Amino acid sequence: VVIVGTSLAIYGLYNYFNGIEKIYTLDKKHYLGMVTSTYVNHNHIGGYFELAIPLAIGLILAKERLLRRGKIGKISSVIFGSLLPLAAAVIMIIALVFTYSRGAWIGFFGSMIGFGIIIALWLKIFKGWSRPKKWGIFAVIAVIIISAAMFMPEDIKQRATTLLEFKEGEFEDMSIQGRLIVNRNTLEMIKDYPILGSGPGTFNILYPKYRDPRLRTFMNATHNDYLQYAEEMGLFGIGSFILLLVLFCKKSLNLIKNLPDKYLQGLT
DSSP states (O other): OHHHHHHHHHHHHHHHHTTOOEETTEEOOSSTTSOOTTOSSHHHHHHHHHHHHHHHHHHHHHHHHHHHTTSSOHHHIIIIIIIHHHHHHHHHHHHHHTTTOHHHHHHHHHHHHHHHHHHHHTSOTTTTOOHHHHHHHHHHHHHHHHHHHHTSOHHHHHHHHGGGOOOSSOBOSOOHHHHHHHHHHHHHHHHHSOSSOSOTTOHHHHHHHHOOTTBOSOOSSOSOHHHHHHHHHHHHHHHHHHHHHHHHHHHHHHHHHHOSOHHHHHHO
16 A cells, blocks of 8 residues: 555656646546646545555554564664655655645544554553653654645645635635535435435435535535435434444554554554
8 A cells, every 4th residue: 555655656746746747648637737646536646645644654663563573674674664664654745735635635634633642542652751752752743844834835825725715606616615515505405315315326416406506516426425425325324334433443443452563553
C-alpha cells in the first residue's frame, strides 16, 4: 500500500509540476491543474493517500521489532525502518496538498489527530518522558504546522478558505455551505423514507425533487456516507453500518492495546 501510494504520488507530482494533463497517454478532461495521478478524480487519490500515510508512519513505529529480533542491522533499521517510510509519508503528504481535495485534507488531519491519540494512550510512547520533553515535541509539531501554513502557496490557501465560505445566491462550488445544504435536503428525503429507505442507487433519481434552488450543480451522491446509507437503506441500513464501524474500532483498539508485537502494533 505504501509503495503504491508513493509511486502514485511521485507520478502525480511529476505531471503536476511539469504541466502534464494526462493519465498515461490519455488526456485529462476533468480536475485539471490538480494531482490526480492515475485516478480520474482528485478526491479519490486523496482518499488513497489518507489510507497510505498513516500506514507509512506505522512502519516507522514497527521497526523496533525487527531490530530487537536481529532481523536487520542498525544501519538497515535507520534506512528501511525510518528514512524510507518517512520519505514516503512526506512525498504523499505533498501530493495530498496538491490534490486540492478539501475533503482529503480534513480527513488527513482528522486521521492524524486520532493516530496521535492512539499512539499516546495505547502504545504509551510518552511513558517516562519528562514534561518539558513532551511539551517540546508538541511545540516542534506546532511550529511545523504554522510554518507550513505561512509558506503555503497562495492558490492552496485560497482553496482552503472556501471550506468556510458562506455566501448568498446561486453557487456552483461545493464549499462547506453547499454540502450542508445538500445534507439538509437529504434529511428531508430521510423523513419521507425513514425505515427501509428509498432503495440503493436511488438518490440521484429522487434528489432533484428535494434540491435547494440555490444549488446549480448536479448531485449524484450526498457526499456524506452516513446520510447516504440512511437515505437509501433507512434505519436498518445505517444502524447496521454504524454497528460494523463500532465493532471494527473496538476490535482494532483491543489489538493495538494487547498485541505484544510492536511490529503488528505499528501496522494495526
